Amino acid sequence: MTDQARESALQEAAIAALRRGEAAVARAALQDMVAPPPMLLAQACNRTSDWDGEAAALQHILREHPRDLPALLAMGQNALRRGDEREATRWCRAAVAQAAATGAPPQLQPMLLQAQAVMANASARFEDHLSAAISDLPALPRITQATDLLLGKSQLFLQQPSMFYFPGLPQRAFYERAEFDWIAPIEAMTGDIVAELDAVRAGAPDFAPYVETPSNGPAPNNPLRDDPSWGAYYFWQGGAPVADHAARCPAVMAALALAPMPVITGRSPMALWSLLKPGTHIQPHHGLLNTRLICHLPILTPDGCALRVGAETRAWRQGEMLIFDDSVEHEAWNRGIETRIVLLFEIWRPEIHPEEREALTRLFQAIDLFGPAQIDTGG
Template identity: 80%
Template sequence: MRNLPALLAMGQNALRRGDERGSISWYRAALAQAAATGAPPQIQPLLQQAQASIAQSSQKFEDHLTSAIRDLPPLPRIAQATDLLLGKTSLYLQQPSMFYFPGLPQRAFYERSEFDWVAPIEAMTDTIVAELMAVRTQEAEFAPYVQTSMDRPAPNNPLRDDPSWGAFYFWQNGAPVADNSARCPAVTAALAHAPMPLITGRSPNALWSLLKPGTHIQPHHGLLKTRLICHLPLLVPDDCALRVGAETRAWRKGEMLLFDDSIEHEAWNRSSETRIILLFEVWRPEIGMEEREALASLFQAIDAFGPAQVDDGG
């Protein structure tokens, strides 16, 4: 066990010598020790001084670094790395809750321009919205997206069985929902452009996803790392957004968002109106046809052992 007063004294000595970075390392060690083992009352003022020194030094370092790189071109990866260095953002990595597939890049969002099948789907936005409005006029029910299953433990999700996060399925667990698809031929035609995984009993899932006013989908991770989730925004009021990892993007009607849902993500509707998107899944582009076929066989073997785990992500 480290001696707490000695750690603080080493930090003070380094500061007197002008070794500010050295002093901070000693002070951080002292604070970590105090957090782990506690500290007597007489030490508390010294710990507060250490915290103040760390905060002051961190601000000086940020000011120094910002000044040094001010004239560099705006490079997103440099900006993200700098924010990580300064502790202004956290590092978010892929953490699928069920299946990890190695060798894939750590990317939160993919860009629409990277996929030639996106534009044809986006071009159908207005037609899809017209179908949506017709279905809503007929008072079709949007079932809760997260539901309790009688043969599985209830998902640990505050929106379980709550229609505030609703779903109107066109594909569910690999099976087409014929009645809904027949009512919405534009949706069916649009989805035909997407490289959705076809895995019996599992994929694809494709639906209108509804988020009522004031609803917050809490931070969570999806089941798999082998897919991207796609959102085609249809009805999007202001003050609605999706955070994936350290990046937050707003939905804009007709502009698809594609993201890796194995990275921590959350979504919210802070407006007074309902948000609705077309949500579906596609294969990750880095996974070739041979591996896709092998993965489909693997997932079918997993599901043959027992029904798939409930997917409460999205």
């Protein structure tokens, strides 16, 4: 019998023994081979509870093929049987990532589900472990956010403006009302603004669509394009007041005069009533710039409406300003049964110095003069 024929006969004998449930016989046959197939050897070791032998056979496979999914999954189970949960989690995480990248055949699905369960259990114990370490401390929002990121419970959202990025600004989704001394006087005018809104909507409850198809350019890629479900009633548009709207709403204009809105020819100020009808969802998107903050003074605030900026979601409350960075991914929805309306306007980022604001104003005006000005479309 040739050496090759002998090796083939021993391998077939080992396979047959495994099928009969005679793992020790299979392993003896494999040990007589010069080069036993590593996965077959791993299976024989597994069924004889030789965890070290199984690990050695699997490592042989992974040295040649580091992303071999069956071997990765088997290594996770092997480490678990040896009582090393941390190592098991490492192998399971690698296996799940590989399956996500390349897919997994049906016969590996049970092992893949086991690997996911190992990861979930380890994550829960790790969270309990971390929570215990800081359980005697007061609530600290930044510590909570950092811990959620570490645990994979939250996603990291950063400024990604679609047109212009200004470096060195803090990565904050929301700013708080108490940080701005001009907000309280505006909030105090909410009642007068509500009255003006009621008078305007008595004759025309709907507004023009927030996103409209331009007459001389490509159509914005937005599912709410030309849809009044997301409506706009402008007071300042393209840096100029909308005269008839401003005349009808002196309280709105007086409130806006208190805010540090940018003044940029052809671009800013920008201020409007933003309307969102029931069942409307503004899809996740990024604004044009990170040099500004968007302010919402809530006017009509039914239940079921909210704004997500980054990883944080807040509801509107009438007369309580929301201030956020719209260069961070954000979305809004109205899942209620009544229309939501806010007074929306932009302000300079407070961290930008006066001389930088002057330079930015010149830059933005030069950009717009060079070619068609980019406009916010919610896309």
